[in-house]
Amino acid sequence: MYVIGTAGHVDHGKSTLVQALTGIDPDRLREEKERGLTIDLGFAWLQLPSGREVSIVDVPGHERFIKNMLAGAGGVDLALLVVAADEGPMPQTREHLAILDLLDTKGGIVVLTKCDLVEDDYLDLVEAEVDDALAGSRLAGAPKVRTSATPRAGLDELLATLDRELEKTPRKRDLGRPRLPIDRAFTIQGFGVVVTGTLVDGALQVGQEVELQPGRLRARVRGLQRHRSKVDRLDPGTRAAVNLSGIHVEDVRRGMVVATPGAITPAHAVDVRLRATRILTHPLAHDAGITFLSATSESEGKLRLLDRDELRPGEECWAQVVLQDPVAVVAADHCIVRTPNETVGGGLIVAVNPRRHRRNHPATLDALARLLEGTPADRLIDLLLSGPIPSQDVPARLGVEPADATAAIAEASRDGRIHEASAVLYPTAWLDAMLARLEAVLSSFLEANALRSGVPREHVRSALRLDPAVFTTLVAHGVARGTIEERSAYLAPAGYRVTVSSAQQHAIDGFLAALRDGRFSPPTEGLPPPELLTYLVEQGLVEDTGAGVVFDRQIFDEMVQRVREHIEANGSITLAGVRDLFGTSRKYAQAFLERLDALRITRRVGDERVLR
Ligand SMILES: Nc1nc2c(ncn2[C@@H]2O[C@H](COP(=O)(O)OP(=O)(O)OP(=O)(O)O)[C@@H](O)[C@H]2O)c(=O)[nH]1
Numbered sequence: 066m067y068v069i070g071t072a073g074h075v076d077h078g079k080s081t082l083v084q085a086l087t088g089i090d091p092d093r094l095r096e097e098k099e100r101g102l103t104i105d106l107g108f109a110w111l112q113l114p115s116g117r118e119v120s121i122v123d124v125p126g127h128e129r130f131i132k133n134m135l136a137g138a139g140g141v142d143l144a145l146l147v148v149a150a151d152e153g154p155m156p157q158t159r160e161h162l163a164i165l166d167l168l169d170t171k172g173g174i175v176v177l178t179k180c181d182l183v184e185d186d187y188l189d190l191v192e193a194e195v196d197d198a199l200a201g202s203r204l205a206g207a208p209k210v211r212t213s214a215t216p217r218a219g220l221d222e223l224l225a226t227l228d229r230e231l232e233k234t235p236r237k238r239d240l241g242r243p244r245l246p247i248d249r250a251f252t253i254q255g256f257g258v259v260v261t262g263t264l265v266d267g268a269l270q271v272g273q274e275v276e277l278q279p280g281r282l283r284a285r286v287r288g289l290q291r292h293r294s295k296v297d298r299l300d301p302g303t304r305a306a307v308n309l310s311g312i313h314v315e316d317v318r319r320g321m322v323v324a325t326p327g328a329i330t331p332a333h334a335v336d337v338r339l340r341a342t343r344i345l346t347h348p349l350a351h352d353a354g355i356t357f358l359s360a361t362s363e364s365e366g367k368l369r370l371l372d373r374d375e376l377r378p379g380e381e382c383w384a385q386v387v388l389q390d391p392v393a394v395v396a397a398d399h400c401i402v403r404t405p406n407e408t409v410g411g412g413l414i415v416a417v418n419p420r421r422h423r424r425n426h427p428a429t430l431d432a433l434a435r436l437l438e439g440t441p442a443d444r445l446i447d448l449l450l451s452g453p454i455p456s457q458d459v460p461a462r463l464g465v466e467p468a469d470a471t472a473a474i475a476e477a478s479r480d481g482r483i484h485e486a487s488a489v490l491y492p493t494a495w496l497d498a499m500l501a502r503l504e505a506v507l508s509s510f511l512e513a514n515a516l517r518s519g520v521p522r523e524h525v526r527s528a529l530r531l532d533p534a535v536f537t538t539l540v541a542h543g544v545a546r547g548t549i550e551e552r553s554a555y556l557a558p559a560g561y562r563v564t565v566s567s568a569q570q571h572a573i574d575g576f577l578a579a580l581r582d583g584r585f586s587p588p589t590e591g592l593p594p595p596e597l598l599t600y601l602v603e604q605g606l607v608e609d610t611g612a613g614v615v616f617d618r619q620i621f622d623e624m625v626q627r628v629r630e631h632i633e634a635n636g637s638i639t640l641a642g643v644r645d646l647f648g649t650s651r652k653y654a655q656a657f658l659e660r661l662d663a664l665r666i667t668r669r670v671g672d673e674r675v676l677r
């Protein structure tokens with residue numbers, strides 16, 4: 066599906082041409098009909114001779130409504146640059162042409178209208194004038210079709226030319242990230258809120274939850290229409306009307322973007338490869354106040370020129386636009402920069418919400434150049450400089466199709482610069498830096514807790530403030546690097562061993578001997594201090610029931626074995642049964658059995674214990 070847009074000076078016959086081609090009057094406002102002047106965008110559609118269906122966006126030519134023109138020009142694949150034969154190229158012919166260039170509109174056809182008003186040899190002169198205007202623009206060499214709407218002439222040729230040119234137009238990309246920049250929002254009795262716009266970058270489906278940005282409004286897609294017919298799903302590149310539930314029309318305005326929740330972060334600043342128009346009247350100075358427009362959104366802003374003090378007609382530069390109001394744009398979107406009187410330039414957004422850059426700073430300019438010209442793999446590395454991202458976000462973040470994203474990931478993984486785990490991409494340098502911090506957490510914990518042979522994983526994870534999946538990947542990275550070890554629920558520096566003083570060793574030996582002497586009724590007085598006891602547990606020398614009773618490890622294992630055998634032979638065992646089996650007191654039997662329950666060896670059923 067393609068979107069065709071009109072362009073050209075006021076009164077040159079754009080709307081009349083759309084009506085002649087489609088039978089649909091694109092001027093829908095009463096004021097437009099009364100004044101014979103297009104004020105806001107109009108929409109129509111058409112089936113071409115090839116059977117191809119296309120949407121048409123009709124824009125106003127009047128200088129005063131240039132912002133409405135810009136809102137419509139955003140999603141256009143192919144432009145019909147309309148020039149009235151009796152007037153030839155006029156100021157907005159040139160301004161619209163410059164805009165199409167700045168927006169990188171993929172194709173175009175020059176349509177000479179009102180040819181009925183002039184003689185044929187005059188038409189040749191007009192065409193020569195048009196050629197001059199087109200020189201150096203993307204539309205230079207574009208096909209020209211001579212038409213008139215009244216009487217109808219040249220329209221069939223125009224349709225055939227449209228088919229031919231669309232054949233050459235690149236198909237719409239699908240990044241799996243639908244975006245619908247809203248150009249109109251209204252209510253329909255009985256349906257609620259409807260928004261319209263050109264859907265790009267992904268499909269929309271009825272029932273889907275969406276988010277409107279800026280503003281983070283949640284809504285659900287209640288219905289979809291394409292060219293007035295109901296559909297369940299819309300593919301990118303389509304003019305769409307979306308019926309939304311869960312939202313009030315007064316909260317919705319042109320410039321908001323319908324997207325999947327979380328997909329878009331509104332921009333407060335953008336880095337831009339900015340090109341000045343060739344028809345720019347005054348050079349553009351650093352720090353100039355400007356209006357920034359992209360798709361249907363608009364904000365006032367300040368233009369910081371990063372590599373020069375002023376930008377002259379036709380020049381290109383790096384710039385950072387600091388926006389007054391947030392706009393929902395993403396990298397690789399096009400934008401236009403205006404002053405109150407003219408379209409001064411525009412270009413490609415290369416980064417959204419970047420840092421405030423130093424001016425004339427070579428490293429910054431290099432990084433910006435890589436964003437623009439680097440291979441997808443290079444740009445992926447740059448993207449990952451700020452930390453891990455989910456693999457599935459790569460197509461949208463790089464603005465490339467999923468297959469190209471996969472290739473970029475493979476290329477960057479091959480030389481070890483990135484690392485993919487559980488569908489998340491990690492820059493290896495980031496993992497190494499994080500691993501150094503993890504090692505520091507281990508060292509400081511083990512310094513403060515001299516008898517601990519490791520650090521609880523959870524302690525390390527919360528010290529690093531990492532989410533569990535990232536933490537697991539980091540630990541695996543450290544183990545693979547050979548700098549840390551996993552010891553069940555503990556982490557330790559590789560090869561770490563506790564050092565015990567001779568006095569501590571003496572106390573340990575005495576305590577263990579007393580436990581062995583006490584067998585099934587070990588002493589409960591004079592237990593070692595908690596850190597020493599934890600050490601003995603970690604070393605596997607004792608079993609601490611947690612109820613003030615500590616058993617020697619081997620004795621505890623023997624008791625477990627005998628209880629198992631008893632239950633296997635008799636079906637169950639009671640507290641008294643345990644007491645008698647080991648010739649001990651009720652206190653020990655209870656502490657032991659509760660430990661068995663906690664270890665999930667036994668389970669309590671009434672007064673009996675059975676095996677789990
Ligand atoms: N004779 C003649 N008149 C035409 C032709 N096409 C348009 N017109 C007339 O030119 C005038 C302007 O036409 P529109 O279609 O409104 O022009 P527009 O480019 O849409 O104007 P804006 O949207 O305001 O920029 C109208 O009075 C039309 O009837 C044509 O082929 N021949």
Ligand SMILES: [Mg+2]
Nearest residue numbers: 079080102103
């Ligand atoms: Mg019009």
